[in-house]
Amino acid sequence: MARPFKQQRNPRNTSPAKPAAADPTAVPQRLHKLLALAGLGSRREMETLIASGRITINGKTAEVGASVVPTDVVRLDSRPLHLPFEPELPQVLLYHKPEGEIVSQDDPEKRASVFDKLPRIRNGKWIAIGRLDMNTSGLLIFTTSGELANRFMHPRYEVEREYAVRIFGELTDGEMAQLTYGIELDDGPANFDSIRPQGGEGANHWYEVILREGRNREVRRLFEAFQKPVSRLIRVRFGPVNLPPRLKRGQMLHLGVKEVTGLMEWAELAVPKGPARQLTPREKEKLGKVFTPKAKRSRFDAEAGLESRGPRRVTKTREEGIRQELEKQQPVRRSRSRHGAVEPEEAQRPARPPKQAAKPARKPANRRIRQAADIAPAKQPAGKRAKR
Structure with missing residues (x-):
């Protein structure tokens, strides 16, 4: 059977394509909210992104506070975006952060970052819920929902953060009461909601502290106010999420549908009623199981000629x-x-x-030159006379 010819498009027909029919019953939604639901960042970051002029709606530059409907074409730097008008259940990842890694995507010093180990996702990005200092370990939460991340981090919600702290020395009852009452720091007053001693050996003592702020190095500065330096700091809880005992250092854990739904209800966010997103076989395999991410090559200065040595990462101190x-x-x-x-x-x-x-050079040996007199005369055989 002969193959039919493919219909060629008439080049003289220059009429533009017909736009999608507008739905009169569609309810407009705020653009920055949909961008946050798509996992591009928090609402505040999306407002800054819209103000920069990189977002367009139907070919026109978007303005802060704009609303869109499903028939609108939204682009970011000429790249079309698929906005979740019907929200999907976000992904949530727990990570037991070790010491020596920073929580930043752009570091001019090219140090090891927690974002280097995160698994890749489509149509979105991972958002770190809170930050941990480079010398602080413990629970770190990642999600693809800007709304959920905002519910954890915004100061008005006052989400509790619990830490296990080891200090050099021991606090008195008066010092613990003062830490609970409040201390004036460089950036304003700060205090712990509660502090409990957890024992210790020798000069080191452990304490359990709870606070509702996330200022830079706040826990360390509060103890340093009483000349008690912190030698170990571990975050064991963030809001309703505890650090699982089976999650060892450097390991990750994908939360299941039931756990993510519970977090959405705790955050008072709308839980999607439609069918859940179809997971890939690899995502189904990792769901609910602890796994160790593959370490990527460290980023170094090419002029120094340094190379990564397997999974071991080279920190700034070792690099120097x-x-x-x-x-x-x-x-x-x-x-x-x-x-x-x-x-x-x-x-x-x-x-x-x-x-x-x-x-x-070899040292010359002290040898005497051999002379003819040193050679013994040869013996003649018996029965024969010497010739004259």
Whole structure:
């Protein structure tokens, strides 16, 4: 059977495509809210994004406070966006953060980041709920819902954060009462909601503290006010989420549908009534199971010539140590040019292959020269006379 010819489009027909028919019953929704539900960031960040002029609605630059309907075409930097007018159940990921990692996506020093280990997702991005200092470990929550992240982090909700703190020294009853009452810090007064001693050995003592703020290094600064430096800080709870005992350092855990639905109800957010999103086989395998993410190669300065060594990450302190070792092994000798400028000698002369070490000369032995007199005369066989 002959294959039918493909219908060619008439090039003279320049009429634009017909737009989608508008639904008169569609209820407009705020643009920044839909962008937050799509996992692009929090509502406040989306308002800043709209104000930057990168968002367009039907080819026109969007304004802060604009509303859209399902038939509108919304683009981010000319890339079309699929907005969730019917919200889907977000993803929630728990991570037991170890020390030595920062909670930032853009770091000029190229240190190890928690975002380097996160699994990839489509049509969205991971949002870190709260932050932890580089030297702080413990519970860290990631989600694809900007609304859920805002419910955890906004100061007006006053979500509790619980930490296990080990300090050098021991607090008195008066100092614990003062920490509960309040202390004046550089950025304003601060206090713990509760503080309980948890024992200790020797000079180190453990305390359990609860507070409702997330200021930078707030727990450490409160203890340092009484000359009690913090040697270990672990976050064990954030709101209704506790750090699971089976979740060891550096491991992750995807929450199931039941747990995520419970978080949405706790946050007083609308739970999607439609069918749940179809999970891939790999997502079904990891759902509800603890797994260790694959460590990616560390990001270093290419001029230093440093390379990652397997899953071990090179921190800033170790990176500086390796640089110093390389500088000691390959010192840069400098010389002055004709104009008086100091220039490295390697830039003036081409590199030469390394010379082989010369072999040491042998010491001459004290030997006497052999003479003819030293040679014994040969013996003649018996029965024969010597010829004259």
